[in-house]
Amino acid sequence: MSVPDQLLTPEQRHRYDRDGFLSLTAWIDPAAVLAVRHCYDRLFAERAGREAGDHFDLAGSDLDGGTPALTQILEPARYAPELLETELFARCAALIGDLLGPTATSHLGHAICKPPGSPAATPWHQDAAYWDRSVDHPDAVSVWIPLQPVDTDSGCMEFVPASHRSRRVLAHRPIGDDPRVHGLELCPELLDRVVDPVACPLDVGGVTVHGGYTLHYTGPNRRTEPRRALIVMSGPQSG
Numbered sequence: 533m534s535v536p537d538q539l540l541t542p543e544q545r546h547r548y549d550r551d552g553f554l555s556l557t558a559w560i561d562p563a564a565v566l567a568v569r570h571c572y573d574r575l576f577a578e579r580a581g582r583e584a585g586d587h588f589d590l591a592g593s594d595l596d597g598g599t600p601a602l603t604q605i606l607e608p609a610r611y612a613p614e615l616l617e618t619e620l621f622a623r624c625a626a627l628i629g630d631l632l633g634p635t636a637t638s639h640l641g642h643a644i645c646k647p648p649g650s651p652a653a654t655p656w657h658q659d660a661a662y663w664d665r666s667v668d669h670p671d672a673v674s675v676w677i678p679l680q681p682v683d684t685d686s687g688c689m690e691f692v693p694a695s696h697r698s699r700r701v702l703a704h705r706p707i708g709d710d711p712r713v714h715g716l717e718l719c720p721e722l723l724d725r726v727v728d729p730v731a732c733p734l735d736v737g738g739v740t741v742h743g744g745y746t747l748h749y750t751g752p753n754r755r756t757e758p759r760r761a762l763i764v765m766s767g768p769q770s771g
Contacts, residue, residue, distance in 0.1 A: 539630045548631065552696030552746035555689075555732035555739075559627070560677070562737040564619035569679050571612050572760055576603060576645050580611035590644070590715040591652040591707050601652035602644065602715070607769055608762070609640040615762075616640065624675040624764035627741060631673050632766055641674070641765035646687050646753035653751050654687070655717035656726055658695075660744040661704040662716065672744035672766050679760035683733040686759045687750040689740045690731045696745040718747065 540548070548554045574580075581587040588594045591602035609615045625638035646652065659674060682688040702725070704716040718725070726747065732740050742748055753759040 539627055545631075548741065551691070551693040553689075553691040553693070553730075553732075553740060553742035553748070555734065556627075556741065557734065557738045559739045560620055560623045560737045562735075564623075565677065565679055565736050568615060568618055568620055568762070569760065571615060572608075572643060572645075572679060572762065575605055575608055575611055575643065580608070581605050584610075586610065588714055591654070591713065593710065593712040594714065600647070601650055602646055602654065604645075604714075605643045607640065608643045609769075620677060620762070621764060624677065624739065627675055627739075628673050628764065628766045631741070632671060636673075636766055637768050638764055638766055639769040641763045644761050644763070646750075646759040648753065648756050648758055650753045650759075654715070654749060655707055656692075656723065656747055656749045657704060657716050657718055658701060658745050658747055659742075660701045663701075663744070665701070674742055674744070674766075675764045676740045676742070677762045677764065678734055678736070678738070679762065680757065681733075681735050682759060682761075684731050684751055685753075686755040687753045688731055688733045689742075690729045690749045690751070691740075691742060692726055692729050692747040695725065695747040696743045699745055701745070702747075 544554060579587050586606040588604060589600040589602060590604045592600060615621060628638045629636045676689055702722055703719040705719050706713045707715040707717045
């Protein structure tokens, strides 16, 4: 499949540099997005990656038999390599290459599912808080792709504009200050940095893109269907 070499306008690139994120509508053919939903649903139904430690509840204690609040599968292409042959992945990898240059690499970092009626938010955090601090990380980009329409009632992405500019990792802790929980949240004493957040509702085919230092959040899923999302990230596959 062909993807144009230049994807973003100069104005879009300026906004990304200024704000640390972009919301892009109609970025992928909606049919190409919906084409991956069957595979996505199968991976979660099969609990793909559970034995390898790649499938877990990001917002809960992740006990077998419990009801997950926010299920995540790391590196889903390990369990469904056909995802890397999709137009969805090609368009997102090209977007990353447009932002970071022709030598940039991309991988399908994770899949996240918020069940219908889930009360769990993904709290305010920076992706950089998950990075190995002993390694010098270059600029990193994450493209977030919803597999159905999203708004604030289903948990669309929200960002704090310009929160990336210090290029500093703020203090984080496990969600709810529970050491059993995988996910991280900005420490409560730093929540005053959440100023004028911008919500990014999207139709199928839209994406958001953000840098590793940008503060972001998604709310609970109050809808009656799962909130499905895939995240394509810059860099090589982990592990």
